[in-house]
Amino acid sequence: MFKKFCVISLCIILAVCTAVGGLVFAIDPFNVYRADSDLKKIIYQFPYYQNTGIARHGKYDALITGTSMTQNFRAWWFNEKFGCNAARLSFDGGVLQDFDALLNCAYKSGNEIKAVYFGLDNYIITSDSKLVDIDERVPEYLIDNNPFNDIKYLLNKDILFKYIPTYFAYRKLDTYDFYEMHAWDRDNYIFSEESVLKGYTRPDPAPPLPEDEFIDESGLVLETLLKYVREHPETSFTFFAPPYSKLYWNSLRISGKLSATVAALKHVYGELLKNKNVRVFYFQNDIERIENLDNYKDETHYCTDYNKYMLDCFVSGERELTLSNYESELDKMEAYANTLNI
Amino acid sequence: MLFNSYIFIFLFLPVTVAGWFLLNKTKASLPPKIFLLAMSLVFYAYFNIKYLPIIVVSIAANYLIYLGMKRLSKKAPRRLLFWLGMVLNIGILFYYKYLGFFTENINALFKTDFNVVKLVLPLGISFFTFQQVSFVIDSYKNNVPDYSLLDYALFVSFFPQLIAGPIVLHSEIIPQFADKGNKKFNYENFAKGIYAFTFGLAKKVLIADTLGNAANIGFGSIPSLNSVTAAVSMLAYTMQIYFDFSGYCDMATGIGLMFNINLPMNFNSPYKALDMNDFWKRWHITLTRFLTTNLYIPLGGNRKGRARTYLNQLIVFAVSGLWHGANWTFIVWGIMNGVLVILSKILSPRTEKLKKKAPVLPWLATFALTNLLWVYFRADSISDANHMIVKIFSMNIGGIDRAFFKAITTAEYDLVSRVIEKILPAAVPLFGYVLMFAMLAFAVFASTRMKNTNERLAAFKPGFIPMAVMCVLFVWSVISLSGVSTFLYFNF
Numbered sequence: 001m002f003k004k005f006c007v008i009s010l011c012i013i014l015a016v017c018t019a020v021g022g023l024v025f026a027i028d029p030f031n032v033y034r035a036d037s038d039l040k041k042i043i044y045q046f047p048y049y050q051n052t053g054i055a056r057h058g059k060y061d062a063l064i065t066g067t068s069m070t071q072n073f074r075a076w077w078f079n080e081k082f083g084c085n086a087a088r089l090s091f092d093g094g095v096l097q098d099f100d101a102l103l104n105c106a107y108k109s110g111n112e113i114k115a116v117y118f119g120l121d122n123y124i125i126t127s128d129s130k131l132v133d134i135d136e137r138v139p140e141y142l143i144d145n146n147p148f149n150d151i152k153y154l155l156n157k158d159i160l161f162k163y164i165p166t167y168f169a170y171r172k173l174d175t176y177d178f179y180e181m182h183a184w185d186r187d188n189y190i191f192s193e194e195s196v197l198k199g200y201t202r203p204d205p206a207p208p209l210p211e212d213e214f215i216d217e218s219g220l221v222l223e224t225l226l227k228y229v230r231e232h233p234e235t236s237f238t239f240f241a242p243p244y245s246k247l248y249w250n251s252l253r254i255s256g257k258l259s260a261t262v263a264a265l266k267h268v269y270g271e272l273l274k275n276k277n278v279r280v281f282y283f284q285n286d287i288e289r290i291e292n293l294d295n296y297k298d299e300t301h302y303c304t305d306y307n308k309y310m311l312d313c314f315v316s317g318e319r320e321l322t323l324s325n326y327e328s329e330l331d332k333m334e335a336y337a338n339t340l341n342i
Numbered sequence: 343m344l345f346n347s348y349i350f351i352f353l354f355l356p357v358t359v360a361g362w363f364l365l366n367k368t369k370a371s372l373p374p375k376i377f378l379l380a381m382s383l384v385f386y387a388y389f390n391i392k393y394l395p396i397i398v399v400s401i402a403a404n405y406l407i408y409l410g411m412k413r414l415s416k417k418a419p420r421r422l423l424f425w426l427g428m429v430l431n432i433g434i435l436f437y438y439k440y441l442g443f444f445t446e447n448i449n450a451l452f453k454t455d456f457n458v459v460k461l462v463l464p465l466g467i468s469f470f471t472f473q474q475v476s477f478v479i480d481s482y483k484n485n486v487p488d489y490s491l492l493d494y495a496l497f498v499s500f501f502p503q504l505i506a507g508p509i510v511l512h513s514e515i516i517p518q519f520a521d522k523g524n525k526k527f528n529y530e531n532f533a534k535g536i537y538a539f540t541f542g543l544a545k546k547v548l549i550a551d552t553l554g555n556a557a558n559i560g561f562g563s564i565p566s567l568n569s570v571t572a573a574v575s576m577l578a579y580t581m582q583i584y585f586d587f588s589g590y591c592d593m594a595t596g597i598g599l600m601f602n603i604n605l606p607m608n609f610n611s612p613y614k615a616l617d618m619n620d621f622w623k624r625w626h627i628t629l630t631r632f633l634t635t636n637l638y639i640p641l642g643g644n645r646k647g648r649a650r651t652y653l654n655q656l657i658v659f660a661v662s663g664l665w666h667g668a669n670w671t672f673i674v675w676g677i678m679n680g681v682l683v684i685l686s687k688i689l690s691p692r693t694e695k696l697k698k699k700a701p702v703l704p705w706l707a708t709f710a711l712t713n714l715l716w717v718y719f720r721a722d723s724i725s726d727a728n729h730m731i732v733k734i735f736s737m738n739i740g741g742i743d744r745a746f747f748k749a750i751t752t753a754e755y756d757l758v759s760r761v762i763e764k765i766l767p768a769a770v771p772l773f774g775y776v777l778m779f780a781m782l783a784f785a786v787f788a789s790t791r792m793k794n795t796n797e798r799l800a801a802f803k804p805g806f807i808p809m810a811v812m813c814v815l816f817v818w819s820v821i822s823l824s825g826v827s828t829f830l831y832f833n834f
Contacts, residue, residue: 002533004804005529005533005804005808006529009812010536012809012813013816016813017817151348151352152823153824155823156824157824158824160753160821162756162757165756
């Protein structure tokens, strides 16, 4: 009796686990094993878990990435302007390791990547990404080549009960549009000075940090980015600094981080600009726009019109930094921020 | 390695069980034991290889002390070795677990500025220290037969009980490894083993972790809680800690059975207790046994008058509190438990009738007190715990915080609410609340009314229903493993 109980139970358990794993493998909602060659047909549910899979298996020749600051870019704008086949794969609140994983997967995909548009937020440059909890990064099992840890994906309740039903629900939708997915401007946020000021908290004043405070952090960013820049001269890298509102700069000044941040930006931009396949655009000193809080939904997030303007700049070269002007432009930014007292 | 991990369930456990019984077929006694010891150390080192030397050195040193005491016949050198063993074991525990806390308190008390050392606590150190302390005490009392180093090392490091108990005695484990009858694969024990393991896994993964998310929300935002959310947070934690710790012990029991090793019962439905004394006979039984044998009785037990008996009990509970963690919250929790146990003993003659006539009343009082005491165990500081208690009794009646309810909305919730949305869309917002209360109600019911895993094992008969229940719970738990939290008791 006991032998029968053991054998039958183990067989049932193994059979059901295999069936569940097989189902997840077959549907593959996070594109761990495959992706439709037509980007538009990919069901894009959860960028954090899906971006690396799309980067690895999708077909594209241009990549737009960055944090939430880049989520309102529509890849088709780039397709129209530059005649490319772009994929916008942003990580909301992403850290350096996420972008490293994404670029790594992209370059292993076999795609010929002509252009990378990278929204390089200040916090990416000044944060110690090594301190980021492992649970807050792209999971290892999605990006490594170890088939054994795929079990975390194949036997996963969330995938089975949540993302597979959602996958089918999206597939049924006539209005589903890959390019519109995870653009937060569709979420009815209010862009107004009143709402921005309502949500703004002035930080506690602190003495200025030493200028080299973020030297290690910015060094690691450079090490990571230059690896791809140098190994892929065929790719044109466009890094751009998103325009935060004046409130961001006000906070930076009060909290004593202004000079150290500007120094770190100079360090990174200066080194990046030494490479022929790199362009850097600086939108942060667009004073007229960053002073108008009606352009914002909070301290940092700007409206979609600005994304369109950025794209125009990528074509026209407006707001582009060069080795000869980047230091003076950043000095101007620092001088402006030092006049703020909100 | 966690019991509730894919690598343990699908690789480590099957390989170790198979290896143990295959090697036992060779009839040689050393290879299977060496294999099991090596696998237990791999299990331990998998968390952090840096921990490995600590346990290896600790095992070797204690065994040497045992050998020394075995060979020496004179009292004085034996006593010296005994104290060396005590200082070594308690010293290592103190260094890793309490040095930072001790220094902080010295600094606060004497306005000094000693460097506060924050060390990473080696896993299970509290458990294997107590296990070895009890071994050294038994060695000193000449209560230990001849053991080889391998037997001793296997007793301390046997992986099912290594990192979170139960706190086993050498006399209940080593003879089982020596028993030839236990070296053959036993389908009955294996069936009971996977049955107990599955129940433990489900308790940990499906109930404790889910309710733990809710408790974290409550205890993480005490100032903003109304009375209802504060009380529900408290209850969620009460359930979390029981299902977490007893779930772990059920898994340990189950794994032990797969090796034909019976581990002692650690939980006997503690929330069914009718007074606090009864509660402590049911909660973490092997810790109570250790403290009774090695602290309460040496202090004089109940042999030196009533006042001294109560004092001895208070000391035991204060030590028990401190054992659970290096924070005043644990000490206060321990002392409060001690006071309530003493009170329940004093009142016992008067409450006996009530327990027989209307047991629900003493049960309710005990359960309520247990809940309140867990607040001190869970809170980050005594002031936080006091604040939580004030919130509970402030009679600020309001709705349950949405974040709290969101914390327990698992993937199952998503799936069912999709179905409800199609049948009765208006019921979807309500469903979340129904689910939350249903989960809490089920947890309370299961812990206070249903049979515990040991009782289930005693009555276990292989049949369709236990098989179906086990298979469903096993698969459901396994697919719930990704992102599951670590065991609460690992840091104690």
